[in-house]
Amino acid sequence: MTFDINVIFSNLPEILSGAWVTIVIWIITTPAAAVLGFLVAVARRFGGVMLDKAFGIVIAVLRGTPFLIQIFLVYYGGPFVGLSLDPIPAGVIGLSIYGAAYFSEIFRSGFAAVPKGHIEAGICVGLTQGQIIRRILLPEMTMLVLPPSVNMTVILMKETAVLSIITVPELTATLSAIGSQQYAFVEALFVLALFYWALVEITGWLGHLAETKLTRFRFFNI
Amino acid sequence: ADTLAAVKAAGTLKVGTETAFAPFDYIDAGEHTGLNVDLFAEIGKELGVKIEWVALPWDGVFPALEAGKFDVVAGPATITKKRLERYRFTPPIAEATIAILKKAGDTTISKPEDIAGKKIGVGKATAQLDQLKEFSETLPTKVDVREYPAFTESYADLAAGRIAGVANSLPNIAFVASQRKGTFEVVLPPFGKKSYFGFIGLKDADHAPLMDAIDAAMLKIKADGRMAELQKKWFGASFDTPDAVKDPAF
Amino acid sequence: MASEFTAAAPRQTPPMSIKLFELLLQAAIYTVTISVVSILIGFAIAIVVSAMLLSRQRLLALQARIFISFFRGVPLLVQLLLIYNLLPAIGINVPSIVAAIIGLSLCTAAYQAENLRGGFSSVPAGLVESAEMVGMTPVQIFRRIKAPIALRLTFPALVNEAILILKASSLVSVVGVIELTRMAQDLAGSTFLPLEIFASAGLIYLVINWIVALAGGLVERSLPGVPR
Amino acid sequence: MSVPAITVKNLVKTFGGSTVLHGIDLDIVQGQVSCVIGPSGSGKSTLLRCMAFLEESTKGTITVNGEVLGFAENAKGVRERVPAAVNRQIRSQIGMVFQQFNLWPHMTALGNVSEALKTVHRMSRRDAEERAMAQLVKVGLEGKAGHYPSQLSGGQQQRVAIARALALNPKIMLFDEPTSSLDPELTGEVLNVMRDLAAEGMTMVVVSHEIGFAATVGQQIVFLDHGKVLFTGPPQDVFKRPRNPRLEQFLDTYIDRGASMLL
Amino acid sequence: MSVPAITVKNLVKTFGGSTVLHGIDLDIVQGQVSCVIGPSGSGKSTLLRCMAFLEESTKGTITVNGEVLGFAENAKGVRERVPAAVNRQIRSQIGMVFQQFNLWPHMTALGNVSEALKTVHRMSRRDAEERAMAQLVKVGLEGKAGHYPSQLSGGQQQRVAIARALALNPKIMLFDEPTSSLDPELTGEVLNVMRDLAAEGMTMVVVSHEIGFAATVGQQIVFLDHGKVLFTGPPQDVFKRPRNPRLEQFLDTYIDRGASMLL
Ligand SMILES: Nc1ncnc2c1ncn2[C@@H]1O[C@H](COP(=O)(O)OP(=O)(O)OP(=O)(O)O)[C@@H](O)[C@H]1O
């Protein structure tokens, strides 16, 4: 098998700039998606039946179709209806909304897991809805919600690769360009795997750290 | 081991390809078709073997070639200097010289030089990109080059009006224009240095006899006029191609 | 020569829409089959892996961590290429569709195992103690007490992952399976109608996933309530 | 009997078909301790939870200090939801101790008690914790302030729950079996605390199985059976002249046991 | 006094630095009812949980019917973990009712009671449910068999927990405040059930705050305070001639309250 490590070194500047774009988009997108998803989950839980149903449909559409197709339609179809966005803003906004749909479901499961009595206790001492969410629901559901959230963070990182289709010069695009220019496909995939693996490991490690920090208490009963 | 012997023994030549490269290789109404299919059918006859197609996305083609999932890659790809360093190319099967695709009825572009200062789309990391850039240098105002992950997206953006044209090899865009008559038009003539499409194989000793045999078969097909016939069928015209490209322009 | 090109290639206009949509639907059968099988196998693996993760035996937990590190960390595309291209090198020849299922199952198992771990850790200790006291074996406790509760707690996240895998199955074209996305790309590459074709493919994905989400919702509501 | 702090009118509560409260009418007098007794499953907790609007009633109204809580009902029986802000305002006068305590597992004992002082009453962290600590001292838990609920014994959890409710100085307190997990000593202490509160004019509703406790501390006894009020009156009436046969039967076992103590 | 069913020897339990049980020595006699009383936080639940090896002791041994449970300890104090299978076998003779009930929320009352019969005792579904139903009838819950724990009142939950433990016919029962949420009537009934069990020779350890209850049903009273056993003996000795000043003080409030009942 042809494996020429020099291909990587001779293209290092491009690879690094691609990696940088990937990381920046990912780091903006994930928190945005999480916050947006959280707000949607709150709206669905506390905002009445109509809001719940409406968001249910939006989420079904966002989750139901591949991000590739969504971003393709928005970016290339957008101009036909007068919506012309630049690649990176389009990518960041699109990916945040897409991720929010998944995050909202994760938070929904978290809300449902907190014993009703704990919320009632909050109501009885006069906490407002916002305070109950912030001070009781969020911390209590941490253990349940963190692992899937880390999963989602990882998935969003990998979804950034899709943005190459709207000409965002992120890492996957850069590497596949190097691959097809010099036909160094194997080397390109190797770097790609290594890079994503490293980022995922760091994410997973941060997730564990957060877990041990945030879930020191024990559930003593339901 | 000698791959040619293995292929002959098995009676099948496995060919890897991507089926999204019309008119060379594509799915028409569910049928795998294109120049590649016809040409390899002839090559198979010459070698006395059957052809077995393995369709993969382009990302997967070369890892699979290296892993021995098939013997040769149909593609085709533009023969370039860098690619020759890693892989071996067959004799050219068509010209890959570049031309412009524009929106139908766009009167601002009537010859290649008119793209000066305009936004022109091209596939990222393609041989066509290099050609377009070189051509752009010769113009009074440079071309605003937009790179796309694949040509499909650039056509979509041309239709969406984000760009004024797409630069790609003439056989490809001629086919695009013929398929979407009211939408696209080809700007003639082609420009830039001549380049050629070829099929791809491995360089190692094991594959040398096989590649030599394929080369010989293709030259025979070319010599007796079958190649020109196929080119006419698929491109509407035949090309004058060299027997081998040892020193490409790019 | 040049002028001939505009009139060139008089390919018959394909019997468009209907035929194309049919092709997409046929490809969608692969998408559904491969995904559903992978999700089921992956889920079974995930339960074992998540149990290992929470095991008090360090070695088991470590093995599970490595499993997750690899199958969650390395892009699915690369995993598939490895399975498809490297397994034959060590003498195991797998057909495309099997390679696709192996790849997807292992990948989803890694994600699902993490989801389930969160669920298992959220099962109140007292419920396990009361199960121990009635004499259940660890396996019985796992099957009858921990798993149903964890499943109920993590269900929405599990459905999320199932839907993600359905979509990630588009990557299996890299091992030679022509599923929905690949078919859409092929058709877009020959008809040059990418917007229309991708929109149709999107619609098919939407319908499939809608069914998954609806089924998920039904199951979720039918699970006996855990939270008080 | 003076102004009622809570008026329950024709309260009906059904859970998916089965009726748990069958039209309860009840006045909780301002500044008095009312004890609700009755067999298990008779609807005591449900009644208390309706009084705090934790449970939506099916019919009837609850009035707290003259204001309608939860659902208003006109003469024709048409119900209308009271605005959430009003409910919150009314509820801020009510404190509640739950049968299952419902402590927040992610906060220490001190955190549980000081939480509302900080977030609702906007006290500084320092002040809130000082006041919370004072409450914990009152229930004998100064040594356990830093423990999480999972690290506390049953009785300690119950006392944290009591401290949490009392720290807010509510005008009305609803206790659901506040001494179920307490030993006799502590029960006595809690009883003293409640006596003091009563003397200060706090209105209290106490669900209790301990009839002795009810008799000592209560000024009004409410006997609930199968979702109906079978008796209301001062404790003397309950114990001296039980007239309701069901109540008599209910108390019999108790008197048996009380006697057995002296064996 | 005959064979001890459970022998506790020099049991020490610390939770991260603070010692909760300071070297407990105790014999639970076969076929007797032993009542553990003591103030909140004195270590009663912890002692019970150690007896069932739900809590790993820090030092000392627990012997059940002659077999060592949890950790064996040699003369030099070196401890060794007993194989899990052995522990499980020993534990299968012990039933436990938890202070917090610990009912499984995803199973109905009937499911909770029949679960172990099906999975552990390998009874057919039909037989298991029949037997479970019989137990539910005994605790007066035939009408609630299909309810989930979240749909049960506190006392109903507690009764399900009792039924769940008794359905398995254990040789030894550990009760942690089995009547805390029960009204006097039910307390009387549970007491009767326990009397019957005692008559059939079941060994029982009961943690209870209800001294009257302890006195009536118990043949041995264990008074725990601050993690130490301050008194063991028959109930007569406790109530007739209290000699330990701490015990006397502990009981005082109770007697006060008992008296107040008669007001
Ligand atoms: N969510 C529910 N669904 C169905 N039935 C319920 C629900 N909650 C309570 N019940 C029923 O309502 C009745 C009254 O319950 P409640 O908790 O008010 O009783 P209680 O008087 O407090 O009893 P205890 O003294 O045992 O706590 C019980 O029979 C219970 O089974």
Ligand SMILES: Nc1ncnc2c1ncn2[C@@H]1O[C@H](COP(=O)(O)OP(=O)(O)OP(=O)(O)O)[C@@H](O)[C@H]1O
């Ligand atoms: N996990 C833990 N970490 C630290 N301290 C603990 C833990 N569990 C229990 N304790 C402490 O051990 C002591 C004894 O607790 P235990 O539950 O045995 O008391 P108890 O006698 O059952 O009291 P109650 O009658 O209130 O139930 C308590 O002071 C409690 O705070």
Ligand SMILES: [Mg+2]
């Ligand atoms: Mg109750």
Ligand SMILES: [Mg+2]
């Ligand atoms: Mg206890």
